[in-house]
Amino acid sequence: MSIFEAIRSALTAIGANALRSALTMLGIIIGVAAVIAMVAIGSGARERVTSQIKSLGANLAIIQSGNVTQGGARLGAGASSTLTDEDAGAILKEVEDVVAAAPAIFTRAQAVYAGTNWSTQITATDLDFFAAREWDVAEGRLFEPEELRKGEIVAIIGQTVAKNLFGEQNPLDQQFRIRNVPFKVIGVMAPKGQSALGQDQDDVIFVPLDTGRRRIIGRNYARDRSVQTIMVKFANEGAIAPGIEQTGALLRQRHRLMADQDDDFIVRNLTEIANTATQAATTLSWLLAAVAGVSLLVGGIGIMNIMLVSVTERTREIGLRLAVGARQRDILAQFLIEATTLATIGGAVGIALGVGSALTIANIAGWPSVVSIETILVAVGVSGMIGVFFGFYPARQAARLDPIEALRRE
């Protein structure tokens, strides 16, 4: 009997108990759909985390000033400004494998242009910031060293600010005001999208460090070289850990800390945080796939169950087939093909359902949909294998029947 005929005869047998077959397939359908949807969602989530991390920039560490003890009270991170832009310069010069060290001050302020205004984050920093974040302008230019040195009143704006403040207008060379200081737009940043925390990274205005410090924040006290953070970019991932160690020693020395004194700064390894997030996402996708796999397993057991029932019901048919010359392997093949056909049809429907729901969920969640052709091939293969695996025991039961006993069975 050719394989096509065997499949046709399997389809006849499946069609003879249409409702029962459909219910049996439902297990596989749900299982396969779950696997495809869950794998797609899992890898979508991972993809999102990865792209967010990419948008942050690779091999970064952030140093925050912090944790000063005043009269026995520990004030926590950022409570005082112990870091300076000179620290940043020293790190760049003295720590090995540092590509960029960007001092930065952040504040929120209202930007005003003609009749509109917009509250946004002001980041006062220098050119190293753009190197560290691997971020460039889409239009216009970055700061000139001269502008940074002199603290000129120029700004580079993010896409969100450009849209909200200038609308359709070209923002380049336009003037807008922050706290009544007129800034000239010299550049518009390329779009960056959401950060890992869901923040809109394009909702930002960059100004030279000194300009920000004096014109917007209005620092006039003695330590006016102070900054909130220093972002350090290392040449490669391997350089991060020793670099952080060296940075800590350097800063302790520069801040003249005694051996018994705590650090007055905190160093965060962003790559480590990013790796943790990626790992979490990977774990999540495995977990989802495992749960989906369990439902596929349950579907397979359903097939085995129904095939056992079918063998029992069709004992006389098996007896007859043996009597007219079917060999054991013919009977085995017949029931295996039937189980596999059942599983494969269920698998096909499950793929359609799984792809559909993965696309829907990705659409709603705004994730990239990652229904790969590999996932589909694996799902087809797996459902076929489920048919073979869970069909084998019932098929062997059928093949081992004694023809005389089988023919006598009612």
Next chain:
Amino acid sequence: MPLIEARELSRVYDLDSGRVTALDRVSLDIEAGDLVAVMGPSGSGKSTFMNLIGCLDRPTGGHYRLDGVAVETLSSDGLAELRNRKLGFVFQQFNLLPRVDACANVELPMVYAGADRKARRERALAALGRVGLAERAHHRPMQLSGGQQQRVAIARALVNEPRLLLADEPTGALDSRTALEILALFQDLNREGVTVVLVTHDAEVARHARRVIRFRDGHLLSDQRQQPADARAALAALDAAPPVYPETEIHAEALP
């Protein structure tokens, strides 16, 4: 060389309740072209004998040659091939596949013989023609009467041109007229050269055989040749003088 050559054939079952000798050293030959009835009450060993000569079972003792092939040496695949090529089975309960039509039922043995679709279809239709059911080839078993279903089963048994047609109580589920028709068909086929072995407990069926073999308690009780009753003639007689059923007579004067 006889078609069936049984020498000291025994079949012993090892049951939980002990050893049961279903067939005890039976020796007999059946020639090609014969029409044999195997008789005996239940437990006499006639079914065991049929299973053995039908290659559905292996003897525990003795020798059996079917058409010159020593059956006891064959593997289960070898037995399957022998059943497929040399034997045709007819059962009391017809054993047709309910979901496919008569033609597909008849094709079944050829499926396992490996014939291609076109050849199968042609030969199945020819076999159905031989049992007088050419017009019913595409009816399902449910759409056929009992006698017609049994004819389909006979066509199925004939389709691989077997050396031997083995029928186990072939008329047991049929009314007496239909039974006669089936017996007439067997006699026709036998006249065309088919060797037929009928297993039955019904003496009326056995009357139509040329040779009657009786079993009792696993032994051969008797082996007689006889002048077979002619089923066709009996059918013709029935048609000429239909039986009268008093309760179905209609008395015109009783009608309003």
